[in-house]
Amino acid sequence: MVAAELIAGSVFAGHQIERRLGSGGMGTVYLAKHPTLPMRVALKVVGAGRDDPEYIALFRREAQLAAGLDHPNIVDVKDFGEEDGALWMSMRYVPGGDAAALVGTGRSGVEASRAVHIVTEAAKALDYAHEHHVVHRDVKPANIFVAPGDAGADRVLVGDFGIARRTDPAATQIDTGVRTFTAPYAPPEQRSGGRVDRRADVYALGVTCYELLTGRLPDAVLADRERLPAGVGAVLAKAMAGDPDERYGTCGELAAALADAVRAESARAEQKRRFGTRGRVAAGAALALALVGAALAWSLRADAGSRASTEPTGAAGVSPRCYFTTEVPTGDGYHVVLPTTNDGGRRCILSYVDSHPGGPGTPRATPIEGVRALQDALRRCYQRELADSDGDYSTATGLAVLYVQDLHGLDRDGVFGPQTSGAMRWPRYRDAGGEFESCVPIGPA
Numbered sequence: 001m002v003a004a005e006l007i008a009g010s011v012f013a014g015h016q017i018e019r020r021l022g023s024g025g026m027g028t029v030y031l032a033k034h035p036t037l038p039m040r041v042a043l044k045v046v047g048a049g050r051d052d053p054e055y056i057a058l059f060r061r062e063a064q065l066a067a068g069l070d071h072p073n074i075v076d077v078k079d080f081g082e083e084d085g086a087l088w089m090s091m092r093y094v095p096g097g098d099a100a101a102l103v104g105t106g107r108s109g110v111e112a113s114r115a116v117h118i119v120t121e122a123a124k125a126l127d128y129a130h131e132h133h134v135v136h137r138d139v140k141p142a143n144i145f146v147a148p149g150d151a152g153a154d155r156v157l158v159g160d161f162g163i164a165r166r167t168d169p170a171a172t173q174i175d176t177g178v179r180t181f182t183a184p185y186a187p188p189e190q191r192s193g194g195r196v197d198r199r200a201d202v203y204a205l206g207v208t209c210y211e212l213l214t215g216r217l218p219d220a221v222l223a224d225r226e227r228l229p230a231g232v233g234a235v236l237a238k239a240m241a242g243d244p245d246e247r248y249g250t251c252g253e254l255a256a257a258l259a260d261a262v263r264a265e266s267a268r269a270e271q272k273r274r275f276g277t278r279g280r281v282a283a284g285a286a287l288a289l290a291l292v293g294a295a296l297a298w299s300l301r302a303d304a305g306s307r308a309s310t311e312p313t314g315a316a317g318v319s320p321r322c323y324f325t326t327e328v329p330t331g332d333g334y335h336v337v338l339p340t341t342n343d344g345g346r347r348c349i350l351s352y353v354d355s356h357p358g359g360p361g362t363p364r365a366t367p368i369e370g371v372r373a374l375q376d377a378l379r380r381c382y383q384r385e386l387a388d389s390d391g392d393y394s395t396a397t398g399l400a401v402l403y404v405q406d407l408h409g410l411d412r413d414g415v416f417g418p419q420t421s422g423a424m425r426w427p428r429y430r431d432a433g434g435e436f437e438s439c440v441p442i443g444p445a
Contacts (some may be wrong), residue, residue, distance in 0.1 A: 006030055006045065013083040015043050015090065031093060034078070041078055041090040056087060063089045065134055066161045073125035075145065075159035094157055096148055099141035099212065108215050112232075112262045114154065115212040118146060119205060119258060121156035123251035126205065129158075130198040130250070136161060137196060139204035140185045141211060184217045188242050198251075199244040205251050206239025209258060231261035273406070325369040329431075330440060336426040339370030371397070373426070378404070381425040381439030 005028070006017045014035030021029040021042060032043040046056070063080040070076070080089035099118055102110050109115065122144050126136060136143075138160060149155035181190055187203035190196050210218045213228065218240065228236070235257045241247045248254040327335045371393050378384040384400040401420065405411075408423040425439040 012043070012045065013081060013088050015041070017043070027087075032090070034090065040093045042075075042093045044089045044091065046087045060087070066091075066159075069129055069132060069134065069161075071125055071128045073121050073157055074128070075157045091159065092157075094145035094147045094155075094159070096146055096155075099144040099146055099208070102146060103141055103211055103215055109211070109213045112213060112265075115209060116255070116259050116262050117154055118144065118156050118212060119209045120255040121154070122158050122205060122208075123255040125156075125158040126198075126201050126251040129161075130201070134161070135196060135198055136201050136204075137190065138181055138185070139201050139208060140182050141208055144208065187240075187244070189244060197244070199247045199249070202247045202249075202251055202254055203240055203244075205254060206236050206247075209239070209254075210236050229261070229265040231264055232258065235261050325373050330428055333431050334428050334437060335431055336428055336440070337373045337376070338426060339373050339421070374401070377424055377426045377439070380427045380436060382407075 005020070006012055008017055008019055010017050012030075012032070015030075015032035018031045018033065018040070021031050023029065027044045027046040030043045030045065032041055033039075034041050060080075063077055066075070067077040067080075075091050075094060078090040078092065080087070082088070110118075122139070126139065129136060136158065139158070143158060143160040145157045145159055147155040147157070183191065185204040185207045187196070187200050190200050207218060210216075210228075213232070218236070235254070238246065238257075239248055239254045248257065325337055326340055328338045329335050369391075372390050375386055375388060375390060375397055378397065378400045379386060382400065382404060384403065385396075386400060387396045388394050404424060405420055408420075410419045410423055423441070425441055428437045428440050429435060430437055
């Protein structure tokens with residue numbers, strides 16, 4: 001009879017043992033050299049219960065079921081047999097460890113995009129097994145192996161079909177009476193000894209995904225405290241529904257819904273970042289500033305093309321800094337309508353007080369033409385929907401300017417200043433008739 005523990009350097013069934021990888025209810029797994037091929041394999045040897053006919057039946061069935069599944073995301077069986085009264089099975093060795101090890105490296109799980117990739121690849125393997133009438137029945141991070149792949153993407157393989165079960169009507173089932181499963185990942189019907197189908201694996205994959213994203217199992221207490229985004233939480237709640245009929249029909253459906261939810265959350269986060277954080281000054285900011293200076297210099301010379309109004313001044317001495325506009329040629333037969341400033345181009349605030357220098361209760365005699373030009377650019381060139389009436393600078397226009405600043409990687413140079421002006425794509429018009437033609441960056445004549 002084989003020893004309870006194989007030691008490094010020993011030979012078992014022709015395999016030279018290198019080290020112990022792990023153990024579970026269905027045996028101990030070793031890293032070993034294949035007897036004849038230049039490769040290393042994961043060698044599973046039945047440990048505790050090896051003299052129990054029920055465990056022996058389960059082990060043989062695992063080898064037969066796994067050997068019949070040929071899929072790039074399933075750990076393939078190389079060989080199996082019996083040695084000194086002990087059953088063994090050699091499988092592809094997957095360097096890099098399993099998903100359980102990934103969860104253990106951080107307190108809050110793995111990055112969402114990586115979790116989606118792992119779940120998606122595992123779903124491919126499980127759906128393939130289901131199509132071949134095999135339900136895994138023990139899906140968990142420890143049975144999902146993650147190895148370095150091409151171009152940095154994880155290579156994901158599902159293994160350990162130790163308690164898998166055939167579901168096709170023609171299959172002859174051997175009910176050994178052994179109820180081996182990992183309780184936190186098993187659906188209610190499996191824990192109660194009821195009939196299971198592919199939706200049991202959907203449930204377990206949902207629990208696995210929850211653990212990948214949060215670093216914890218979804219028990220009732222933690223679930224109430226967890227801060228998963230609403231869309232992601234809804235996907236996992238459906239996957240882990242107590243009633244199998246309320247779950248996703250396939251693991252692939254779960255993976256697709258998860259990917260959509262994570263993408264939607266990422267889009268919301270990006271939008272929040274753009275409108276709620278300071279942008280960084282782009283490498284081309286200096287060039288943009290130079291273009292603004294050139295455009296402003298042109299505006300000082302282009303008196304005939306300039307539409308200027310007398311600068312109003314209120315009792316408090318507040319003066320609008322963006323009050324003038326000028327037509328700047330950008331090519332033969334084309335021009336842009338560009339806001340200019342009365343403070344040397346330092347910045348333009350465009351606030352309500354600027355628009356109403358006498359105070360909020362003072363009627364405004366003339367619109368701020370610079371605001372009109374700005375709003376026209378935001379609508380035409382950046383497809384921003386603005387609720388502001390022309391010439392009024394309020395929340396909608398302000399948020400749209402922040403969008404442009406973050407889009408171009410600009411610092412917040414006032415609400416609207418020379419760096420932003422230099423980066424903006426102002427609408428271009430035909431000289432004859434003023435028809436809108438295209439959106440181009442501003443520049444000197």
